[in-house]
Amino acid sequence: MRNFFPVITVVAAIMVIWYGASVWMNSKWVYDQAARAGTEVSFGELVKDTWSQERPVLPAPHQIVAELYKSTVEKKITSKRSLVFHGWITLSATLLGFIFGTGMGILLAIGIVHNRAMDMSVMPWAIASQTVPIIAIAPMIVVVMSTIGATDFLGKGAATALFGYQPAFMQGLLPKAVIAAYLSFFPVVVGMVKGLRSPDNMQLDLLKTYNASKSRTFWSLRLPSSTPYLFTSLKIGMAGALVGAIVSELSASPLRGLGARMLTGSYYGQTIQIWAALFAAAAMAATLVGIIGMIERYSLQRMGMAK
Amino acid sequence: MTTETVIKAENLDLTFHTNDGDVHALKDINLDIQKGDFVSFIGPSGCGKTTFLRTIAALETPTAGSVCVNGMPADEARKNRAYGYVFQAAGLYPWRTIRGNIRLPLEIMGFPKKEQEDHISKVLDLVDLRGFGKKFPWQLSGGMQQRASIARALAFNADILLMDEPFGALDEIVRDHLNEQLLKLWDRTNKTIAFVTHSIPEAVYLSTKIVVMSPRPGRISDVIESTLPRERPLDIRDTKEFLDIAHRVREGLRAGHAYDE
Numbered sequence: 244m245r246n247f248f249p250v251i252t253v254v255a256a257i258m259v260i261w262y263g264a265s266v267w268m269n270s271k272w273v274y275d276q277a278a279r280a281g282t283e284v285s286f287g288e289l290v291k292d293t294w295s296q297e298r299p300v301l302p303a304p305h306q307i308v309a310e311l312y313k314s315t316v317e318k319k320i321t322s323k324r325s326l327v328f329h330g331w332i333t334l335s336a337t338l339l340g341f342i343f344g345t346g347m348g349i350l351l352a353i354g355i356v357h358n359r360a361m362d363m364s365v366m367p368w369a370i371a372s373q374t375v376p377i378i379a380i381a382p383m384i385v386v387v388m389s390t391i392g393a394t395d396f397l398g399k400g401a402a403t404a405l406f407g408y409q410p411a412f413m414q415g416l417l418p419k420a421v422i423a424a425y426l427s428f429f430p431v432v433v434g435m436v437k438g439l440r441s442p443d444n445m446q447l448d449l450l451k452t453y454n455a456s457k458s459r460t461f462w463s464l465r466l467p468s469s470t471p472y473l474f475t476s477l478k479i480g481m482a483g484a485l486v487g488a489i490v491s492e493l494s495a496s497p498l499r500g501l502g503a504r505m506l507t508g509s510y511y512g513q514t515i516q517i518w519a520a521l522f523a524a525a526a527m528a529a530t531l532v533g534i535i536g537m538i539e540r541y542s543l544q545r546m547g548m549a550k
Numbered sequence: 551m552t553t554e555t556v557i558k559a560e561n562l563d564l565t566f567h568t569n570d571g572d573v574h575a576l577k578d579i580n581l582d583i584q585k586g587d588f589v590s591f592i593g594p595s596g597c598g599k600t601t602f603l604r605t606i607a608a609l610e611t612p613t614a615g616s617v618c619v620n621g622m623p624a625d626e627a628r629k630n631r632a633y634g635y636v637f638q639a640a641g642l643y644p645w646r647t648i649r650g651n652i653r654l655p656l657e658i659m660g661f662p663k664k665e666q667e668d669h670i671s672k673v674l675d676l677v678d679l680r681g682f683g684k685k686f687p688w689q690l691s692g693g694m695q696q697r698a699s700i701a702r703a704l705a706f707n708a709d710i711l712l713m714d715e716p717f718g719a720l721d722e723i724v725r726d727h728l729n730e731q732l733l734k735l736w737d738r739t740n741k742t743i744a745f746v747t748h749s750i751p752e753a754v755y756l757s758t759k760i761v762v763m764s765p766r767p768g769r770i771s772d773v774i775e776s777t778l779p780r781e782r783p784l785d786i787r788d789t790k791e792f793l794d795i796a797h798r799v800r801e802g803l804r805a806g807h808a809y810d811e
């Protein structure tokens with residue numbers, strides 16, 4: 244409750260600026276229309292018009308809310324125009340990529356910490372991989388994986404045998420998940436290496452006096468020590484996976500998902516649709532990161548490490 | 551008289567190579583510790599007490615000379631889990647409860663489940679921490695954490711205890727109490743104990759043998775065999791015999807310092 248007024252104040256300020264900017268940025272079109280028709284516009288008409296255009300430069304918040312409502316509640320979720328449908332496509336790629344990426348990241352970190360050769364060789368490549376712009380590499384991954392036929396999570400045959408049909412999200416899922424994984428593994432590697440190396444000398448010496456094996460040291464000391472680092476990395480990794488999934492949708496086929504909504508929206512000047520997809524993506528990111536935060540709090544509490 | 555040498559250091563030398571030069575931490579250390587001895591190491595800060603204890607534990611490798619524990623090289627003794635080590639700081643794992651921390655060595659050494667719990671309860675009683683087993687380390691005071699770390703070193707019944715200033719952070723009363731407890735434990739179990747301290751009365755009260763060390767390079771300047779009986783009530787500290795030994799320790803420490811000037 245203590246946070247209520249500050250939060251409300253900030254939201255109100257954003258709203259005021261947004262509605263103002265919306266009038267300002269969309270006014271040119273209104274004036275052009277008026278000039279062409281040879282009429283004058285009053286300020287009241289200007290405001291009314293700029294907040295209700297079909298393809299505004301900057302849609303007003305209530306237009307986005309209306310679009311979100313229309314494309315989620317009023318559409319069947321299997322419809323190609325439902326934001327829930329597209330959201331689920333993006334979510335599935337994000338989650339699968341996140342699992343790939345996190346698994347990869349943890350394995351690489353374990354390798355780096357335990358093997359000197361890996362320590363020297365893996366990290367430079369991991370860093371190099373992140374300096375390549377994802378927007379450049381994503382189409383290549385899509386093309387290469389399509390060429391070798393590795394695009395569907397379960398092929399049509401296998402999926403039909405299992406479910407009687409092939410769920411839409413499985414089509415073209417793999418390249419998207421790989422791109423999502425590409426962006427999410429790096430923070431996990433960096434965080435886990437730091438976490439697995441966080442035990443101090445005394446804690447390590449103690450296990451040495453017990454003549455504990457390397458795997459013992461890993462399970463009893465290194466892994467629990469790294470837990471706080473792991474959760475921080477997972478949050479960044481999840482956000483990365485979502486960005487990867489959205490970027491991958493710009494070049495994957497079939498054209499689906501929140502990224503595809505943004506792309507088609509920009510083809511046809513559907514700014515309201517773009518903004519609605521943006522908000523859906525932001526809400527999804529906040530939810531996913533929030534869930535990790537909840538698991539983090541619960542785990543650290545169970546481990547007696549919560550503040 | 552059966553005397554069996556449990557720890558034997560011969561011509562021990564240890565130099566640390568650091569970025570800003572070499573540190574000669576131990577020089578010409580020769581020492582025999584018999585089974586059942588209670589040996590205290592005393593000396594000014596930085597004279598190599600911790601380093602010597604760590605060398606016995608095979609946590610440091612000597613530059614020259616050798617350390618034998620139970621008749622084998624120190625590293626082999628470590629692999630045989632010959633000793634329990636109490637570090638200068640408690641070093642409990644924050645994600646384990648007190649019981650969980652004490653269980654750690656028992657798990658690693660493969661004690662049966664039932665036996666683990668028995669051992670834990672027994673050593674918790676010994677250090678007066680009964681009822682705190684389910685707490686996490688941060689819920690305990692520094693002194694209680696230190697006691698828990700002693701319990702952890704006692705839990706697996708090693709014959710040798712290496713203790714690095716275990717009571718350094720405790721108040722006098724608790725310290726007296728734990729000194730008594732430790733003596734009782736030592737008397738009952740016939741463990742061999744190597745004990746680092748800064749306190750002359752503590753060293754004299756506990757030890758059968760007091761090793762006085764002096765710094766730069768760290769070496770042994772005096773070894774004092776205590777003439778006190780094994781049975782030692784706290785008020786033995788007011789006897790003439792006690793004060794005489796304490797006096798000799800103080801002289802030894804002073805001589806070490808004079809050498810320094």
Ligand SMILES: Nc1ncnc2c1ncn2[C@@H]1O[C@H](COP(=O)(O)OP(=O)(O)OP(=O)(O)O)[C@@H](O)[C@H]1O
Nearest residue numbers: 566567568573575594595596597598599600601602
């Ligand atoms: N790992 C190390 N690397 C380099 N020098 C070290 C290392 N450990 C200890 N030393 C040096 O060796 C000397 C002896 O250190 P040590 O910790 O054994 O002293 P100490 O007698 O235990 O002192 P205190 O009573 O303060 O604990 C010191 O000069 C210290 O700086």
Ligand SMILES: [Mg+2]
Nearest residue numbers: 599600638714
């Ligand atoms: Mg020390």
